Amino acid sequence: MDPILKVQNVSKRFGGVEALKDVSLEVKRGSVTGLIGPNGSGKSTLFNVITGFYKPDFGSVYFDGKRIDGLNPDEVYNMGIARTFQTPRLFGPLTTLENMMLSPKGQRGESLLRAPLRKTWLNEEMQIANEVKSLLKGFDMDGLYKMLASDLSGGHVKMVETSKGILGRAKLILLDEPTAGVHYAVGKNLFEYINYLRKTYNLTFFIIEHRIDLLFDYVDYVYVLHMGRLLSEGTPEEVASDPKVIEAYIGGA
């Protein structure tokens, strides 16, 4: 299968800290790919480079054959890459429904000129609402549509964050520690859900995760970052038995 995301020789430096050093990796279309590494190894920086928050000092990023490094975050989203953050970033005082309905890109009613003309966007709005409803029903949350996002439970927040990308017609979803702060069973549920989404919507997932026990049951391929460099890569079994990885995690000399 061809890679949907290609990161080539990316380096990123913050003053004296080399956050990423010559990192190259590929995410295959339709796969669930993991990215692990100790704290401070550059995982989130890599995500930020891919989604346009940082411009790489060196190297390039290709998505679907097009070069995307140097684009702004909103442009990257419109290309088809959605992402979540380590700490959930829903819009607190907005309802669940409003939060979900923000995701579809290029909505007509979002332009300053068309917004006062209700007729021009109402149909589209109702279609999106229908889609949101069926999506929320998928994880039994359609009763919570008018709940403020700040009142949702941690598990529900994760579900909403993960599925928002589908509304945006994303092809690749980057998840930054999806199971941080949730119970093992809920985390397992979430990964089942990710698997289900991948099959139903032909999505590709690229996931940062510290819960390796959970992650390894669900991923096809794993990259390991350590001190800004790619330490190891391979199937979960290969990575788990790699002595370099074990040393990095336990902390050798």
Added chain:
Amino acid sequence: MFDISSFLISWFPLFGIYAVLSLCLNLEVGYAGMANFGLVAFYGIGAFVAGYTSITIFLTFYGYNYPIYSPEAIIAMGRVAGKTPWLNISVFILSLILAFLIAGLAGYLVSYPTLRVGPAFLGITILSFGEMLRVFMKHFAPTGGAYGMLGIPHPFAWIPDPAIKNTSFLILTLAILIGVLIYFELLVNSPYGRVLKSIREDETASLCIGKPVPQIKARLLFVASGISGVAGALYAFYLGAITPDMFITAVTFEVWSMVILGGRGNNFGALLGASVFSLLNRATSILNFLFSDLPIDPNYFRWMITGALIVIILMYKPKGIIAEKPIKTEAWKIFGAYGETKKKLIDSILRIIDYLKSAIYWLIGRETGYGPDIKGSKRE
């Protein structure tokens, strides 16, 4: 002594102008979360553009060659202001349009360098822009420097009866206010309003779902600053004379207090705040006028009352008197809550009718079993 109709005539235009301003500020602060501490700059730009345009056109039309701030020009304006109704009206409309465009453009340009950084930068930049502009205008001869401009032609100067003239202006101001209110209500109760709120809550997350945040903010500032400029133009026509020192930073914060009192993120809250503070403004002036032998000028109390109100509101109703509500597109109907709300509405109406009924029975003294205890009214 106290004439209610002249009080209304002096209150309503002021209310209209401040309400337009607070609606604009509410759109920027309450919806998009942009800390605009320099609203007065665009208000002032609108006022000066309107004053300069209208006086220049009048003088040119009647073939006078005086500079617009000279005493001769002011006398000449007094002579010709009521002669040509069509010129008054068309100059008024032209001034509003120019005020909108120039103030809007100024808002767009000033904010441009700061939109990619945090809200504090925007606030401080616009704040200092407003202050610099005021000082500059004080020394800018073509618009009269510190003396400002006098003799701005009232759009209804051709009506001889001052009561009708002022009432017409009042109606015009309120019509513009209603227009702005309807426009803003339509604007925010749409996917666009939802995007603005998302920017207010978390700019980064909003960028991450594909919203071009800097562009949205710049365009919003164009519209909001432009409409603030229209309010400034109305103010210039209302007073007939403007000086740079009318546009001090305190005006901005008065509008801020209106938005805070009424409720951020709610257009009707902004209206309520504007009505409270403009009423306070008029009331203290009128007290001063009615009782001329007061030991202390009541106008000094105005700012104290303003401060006290803000503190009370922030303590007991931090979201403002009318709190923010979810935006009203019809998306939630898909979830079938419409029926529920309707039922609740009918229910509460029935309950109110019940209370009224028992109150009436109690008043006419009929034995009904309800008794005077209205709270205990029973309806199965």
